[in-house]
Amino acid sequence: MSNERKIYGIAALFTKPDDIIKAASKVANLGYSKWDVNTPYLLHGMDNAMKLKPSKIGFIALFMGLIGAATALSLAYFTNSIDFPLVIGGKPFFAFPAYIPVTFELTVLFATVSTVIAMLTIFFKFPSNNHVLHDTPYMKKVSLDRYGIVIESADPKFEQSKVEELLRSFGPESIETIYHKEEVKFPIFEPKFISFLILTAIAVSAGTYITLNKLMFMVPFNWMMYQDKIIPQSRTELFEDERGMRLPVEGTVAKGFIPYTYMGIDEPQEYLSNPLLPSIDNLKLGEKKYLTYCSPCHGNFGDGDSRLKGQFPNPPTIHSQRIRSFEDGRLYHIITIGKNIMPSYAAQISREERWAIVNYIRVLQKAKNSTASELEMIIKETGKNVAN
Amino acid sequence: MSVDYTIEPPVVHGRLSLAQIEEMVAKPLDTKPGKKFYIALSISGTFLMTGVVLLLITFYYGVGMWGNNQPVGWAFPIVNLVFWIGIGHAGTLISAILFLLRQKWRTGIARFAEAMTIFAVMCAALFPLIHVGRPWLAGYLMPYPNQHGMWVNFSSPLVWDVFAISTYFIVSLIFWYIGLIPDFATLRDRTTSKIKKTIYSLFSLGWRHSHRHWQHYEKTYTLLAGFATPLVLSVHTIISFDFAVSLVPGWHSTIFPPYFVAGAIFSGFAMVATVLILVRKIFDLQQIITLDHLEKMNKIILVTSMMVGLAYGTELFIAWYSGVTVEKFVFLNRAFGPYAWAYWIMISCNVLFPQLFWIRKIRRSIPIMMVIVILVNVGMWFERFVIIVVSLTRDFLPSSWGMYTPTLYDLGILLGSFGLFFTLVILFTKALPVISISEIKAVSDGAQPSYHRSEDYE
Numbered sequence: 057m058s059n060e061r062k063i064y065g066i067a068a069l070f071t072k073p074d075d076i077i078k079a080a081s082k083v084a085n086l087g088y089s090k091w092d093v094n095t096p097y098l099l100h101g102m103d104n105a106m107k108l109k110p111s112k113i114g115f116i117a118l119f120m121g122l123i124g125a126a127t128a129l130s131l132a133y134f135t136n137s138i139d140f141p142l143v144i145g146g147k148p149f150f151a152f153p154a155y156i157p158v159t160f161e162l163t164v165l166f167a168t169v170s171t172v173i174a175m176l177t178i179f180f181k182f183p184s185n186n187h188v189l190h191d192t193p194y195m196k197k198v199s200l201d202r203y204g205i206v207i208e209s210a211d212p213k214f215e216q217s218k219v220e221e222l223l224r225s226f227g228p229e230s231i232e233t234i235y236h237k238e239e240v241k242f243p244i245f246e247p248k249f250i251s252f253l254i255l256t257a258i259a260v261s262a263g264t265y266i267t268l269n270k271l272m273f274m275v276p277f278n279w280m281m282y283q284d285k286i287i288p289q290s291r292t293e294l295f296e297d298e299r300g301m302r303l304p305v306e307g308t309v310a311k312g313f314i315p316y317t318y319m320g321i322d323e324p325q326e327y328l329s330n331p332l333l334p335s336i337d338n339l340k341l342g343e344k345k346y347l348t349y350c351s352p353c354h355g356n357f358g359d360g361d362s363r364l365k366g367q368f369p370n371p372p373t374i375h376s377q378r379i380r381s382f383e384d385g386r387l388y389h390i391i392t393i394g395k396n397i398m399p400s401y402a403a404q405i406s407r408e409e410r411w412a413i414v415n416y417i418r419v420l421q422k423a424k425n426s427t428a429s430e431l432e433m434i435i436k437e438t439g440k441n442v443a444n
Numbered sequence: 445m446s447v448d449y450t451i452e453p454p455v456v457h458g459r460l461s462l463a464q465i466e467e468m469v470a471k472p473l474d475t476k477p478g479k480k481f482y483i484a485l486s487i488s489g490t491f492l493m494t495g496v497v498l499l500l501i502t503f504y505y506g507v508g509m510w511g512n513n514q515p516v517g518w519a520f521p522i523v524n525l526v527f528w529i530g531i532g533h534a535g536t537l538i539s540a541i542l543f544l545l546r547q548k549w550r551t552g553i554a555r556f557a558e559a560m561t562i563f564a565v566m567c568a569a570l571f572p573l574i575h576v577g578r579p580w581l582a583g584y585l586m587p588y589p590n591q592h593g594m595w596v597n598f599s600s601p602l603v604w605d606v607f608a609i610s611t612y613f614i615v616s617l618i619f620w621y622i623g624l625i626p627d628f629a630t631l632r633d634r635t636t637s638k639i640k641k642t643i644y645s646l647f648s649l650g651w652r653h654s655h656r657h658w659q660h661y662e663k664t665y666t667l668l669a670g671f672a673t674p675l676v677l678s679v680h681t682i683i684s685f686d687f688a689v690s691l692v693p694g695w696h697s698t699i700f701p702p703y704f705v706a707g708a709i710f711s712g713f714a715m716v717a718t719v720l721i722l723v724r725k726i727f728d729l730q731q732i733i734t735l736d737h738l739e740k741m742n743k744i745i746l747v748t749s750m751m752v753g754l755a756y757g758t759e760l761f762i763a764w765y766s767g768v769t770v771e772k773f774v775f776l777n778r779a780f781g782p783y784a785w786a787y788w789i790m791i792s793c794n795v796l797f798p799q800l801f802w803i804r805k806i807r808r809s810i811p812i813m814m815v816i817v818i819l820v821n822v823g824m825w826f827e828r829f830v831i832i833v834v835s836l837t838r839d840f841l842p843s844s845w846g847m848y849t850p851t852l853y854d855l856g857i858l859l860g861s862f863g864l865f866f867t868l869v870i871l872f873t874k875a876l877p878v879i880s881i882s883e884i885k886a887v888s889d890g891a892q893p894s895y896h897r898s899e900d901y902e
C-alpha cells in the first residue's frame with residue numbers, strides 16, 4: 057500500500073459488544089464528530105453511547121400518511137361526487153363512511169413507501185456501493201461477527217498518531233488504516249452502453265406497439281369485440297331475407313306512432329301547419345337540435361358551409377329566396393322525408409323537435425336577411441344592440 | 445454484571461457462535477441443493493403447470509369451464525381468495541405484531557413467515573383477477589382518468605378489496621425487503637462468486653452495518669411494524685365486508701370482521717407451521733427454529749381455534765335469537781342440508797382437533813402436530829366454502845335455489861395455486877436466507893452488551 061494514497065480513516069475491531077460500547081462512548085465524549093460504529097446487528101445501548109439524537113424519520117411517516125389520507129378522500133370526493141356522480145344503493149354522493157377503508161389503505165401505503173424511500177435516500181444516501189469501506193477486510197469482519205469503530209480523517213480533530221493511540225488504548229483485536237480508493241471513471245459514451253440503451257429503447261417500443269396494436273386484436277383477447285351473435289346491420293344465413301335486423305311484423309304499429317300522411321310524396325298539395333309558438337324555450341330546443349342534426353351539412357347559420365370537408369355534397373344555403381318562401385309545413389316535410397340526397401330525419405328527431413327546428417330556421421333566415429328598418433325596430437323593442 | 449432478566453429459554457439452542465449461526469443459515473445458499481430439493485421442486489412445479497394449463501384453457505374458452513353458475517356466482521375463485529389472503533396474515537402477525545410485543549422467539553420464523561405472506565397474497569390476488577374472466581382488462585379496477593370518463597365506485601367493497609390487497613402486498617414486500625438489506629450485505633461480504641457478489645451488492649444498496657444507519661433503520665422498522673399491524677387487521681376486515689355489506693342470509697353479519705381476522709391468523713399459523721416443520725428438517729435448522737417455537741405457535745393455534753369456535757357459536761346463537769326465519773334456515777341448512785359434510789369437516793378440523801393442543805405432549809410431538817395443522821388448513825378452506833358457496837345455494841327464494849359442483853378446472857386451478865405457493869417457497873429457501881441473519885445474531889446468547897447505567901457513558 058503506497059503512502060501517497062489519502063487516508064480515509066483508522067479502524068479498530070473488537071470481539072465483545074461491551075468493549076465497543078465503551079470505546080464508542082469514550083470517542084463520543086472526546087468530541088469527535090466524523091466517526092462511526094459498524095456492527096453485524098443492531099446493538100442495544102449504542103444510541104446512548106454514541107450520543108445520537110433520536111431519529112426524526114417518524115415525522116416523514118406522519119406527514120406523508122396525512123397526505124395519503126387527503127389524497128384518498130379528495131380522489132373519492134372528486135370522482136364520485138363531482139366528476140362522475142352515480143346513485144348507488146341510495147347512498148349520498150359523498151358517502152364518507154364508505155370512503156374510510158380506502159382512506160386508511162392509502163394512508164398506510166403513502167406512509168410506508170415514503171418512509172422507506174426517505175430512509176434509504178435521504179438518511180442513508182443509498183445506493184452507495186462504492187463507499188470506501190466496502191471490500192476492506194474491516195468490512196468483511198464487521199459483516200460477520202466483529203464490532204468495529206472508524207474515526208474518519210475528515211474529522212477536524214483527526215491526527216493519525218493520536219487517533220491510533222486512542223484506539224489502541226481500548227484494547228482492540230486489531231487496528232487498520234483505511235485508504236481512499238482510486239477513483240474509477242465510467243465513461244458514458246461507451247459503445248457497449250450506448251448499444252444497450254438503443255436495444256432497450258427498440259425492445260420497449262416494439263413490445264408496446266405489438267401489445268397495444270396487435271396482441272389486443274388477437275384471439276382470445278378480442279373476444280369481447282367479436283362475439284358469436286348477430287349484430288345490427290350484419291348479414292346472416294339464419295333468415296330468408298338474410299338481414300341481421302328483423303322487420304316488424306306486418307301490420308304492427310310502434311307505440312305512440314302517428315302515421316304521416318304525406319310519406320313518399322315529394323311535394324304535397326298542402327302542408328301541415330306549425331303547432332309550436334316561437335317561444336324562447338322552443339327556439340332554444342330548435343337551436344340545440346339544429347346544431348346537432350342539421351349543422352354538420354348546412355353549417356351553423358345555414359349558409360351551406362358544411363363541416364364534412366367534401367365527404368358529402370354541400371347543400372344549398374337556406375337563405376335563398378326560394379327556401380325563405382317555403383311554408384313551415386314544407387320545411388317540416390323535408391326534415392321528415394328528406395330531399396333528394398338529404399336523408400330523412402324522422403327516426404332521430406321527434407315531431408315536436410322538428411317543428412322547433414323549423415322555427416329556428418325562421419330565426420336564422422330572419423337574422424341574416426332583415427332590412428335596416430326591421431333591425432331598427434328590433435333595437436327599439438328589445439333595447440338591445442342586435443347588430444353586435 | 446450480566447444478569448438474565450428473562451425466564452425464557454434461549455432463542456437459539458446450543459450456544460452457537462455468531463459465525464456458526466451465519467454458516468448455518470447461509471448454507472443452503474452456498475451449497476448445491478440436494479436430491480430432496482429437486483424432488484420437491486418437481487412436484488410443486490407439476491402442480492403449478494397443471495394450474496397454468498387449465499387457466500390458459502379457461503382464458504381461451506371462458507369461465508364457463510368452471511362450476512360457477514346461478515345462483516353460485518362466487519364459488520371457488522372467491523373461496524380460494526379468502527383462503528390465501530388468510531394464510532398471508534400469519535406472516536404479518538409474526539413479523540409485525542410479535543415484533544411490537546418484543547417476542548424474541550419470532551426471530552427464527554419471521555423471515556419465513558413474511559415470505560409466505562408475500563407468496564400467499566400473490567396466490568390470493570390471482571383469483572379475483574381470473575374470476576373476472578378477462579384478467580388483461582383488470583386495469584379498469586384502478587381509478588385513472590380514462591376515455592370512458594368513468595371512475596371506480598369508492599363505496600363498493602370490491603374496490604376496497606383492490607386497495608386493501610394491493611396495499612397489503614406492497615407494504616409486505618417493502619417490509620420484507622427492508623429486513624433483507626443487512627442480510628444482503630452480509631452475504632455480499634461472505635460470498636466468493638463474482639456474479640453472486642454483484643447481485644447481493646445491488647440489493648444491499650451498499651449497506652455497511654453502520655450504527656448511524658441502524659438507528660434510523662430500527663425506527664423505520666418499528667414504524668412499519670406499527671403500520672402493518674392495523675393494515676393486516678384491515679385487510680381481512682375489508683375482505684369480510686365483501687360479504688357482510690351484502691344482504692345474502694349467512695353473509696349479512698356484523699361479527700364477520702373479527703371472525704374473519706381470527707380465522708385468518710388461525711389458518712395462517714397452521715400453514716406457517718406446516719412449512720416450517722418441513723424446512724427445519726430439510727435444512728437442519730432445529731437449533732434456530734426450535735421445538736419451543738413450534739410449541740408457541742401451537743398455543744396460538746389453540747387460542748385462535750377457540751376464537752373461531754366462539755364465532756361459529758355466536759353466529760348460531762344470533763340466528764336463533766334474531767328470530768329471522770331465513771337466518772335460522774341458513775344455519776340449519778349448513779348443518780343438515782345437502783352440504784352438511786362440508787360443515788362438519790369445518791367444525792371438526794377447526795374446533796375439535798386443535799383442542800388436542802391442550803396436552804403438552806401433543807404440542808411438542810412433531811408428527812401429531814403436522815397432522816393437526818394440515819387438518820386445520822383443510823378445515824379453514826372448508827370454512828370459506830361453507831360461508832360462500834352454501835349460503836349462495838339457498839337464499840330467500842326457494843325457486844332460485846340451486847346446487848354447486850366444482851369442475852375439474854376448479855380443482856386443478858386450486859391445485860395450481862398450491863403449486864405456485866410451494867414453488868415460490870422452495871425457490872425462496874434456496875435463493876435467500878430463510879432466517880434473518882442479523883436478527884438471529886442479535887438475539888443469540890451474549891450478543892447484546894450487558895446492562896449499563898447511563899453514568900457509564902459520561
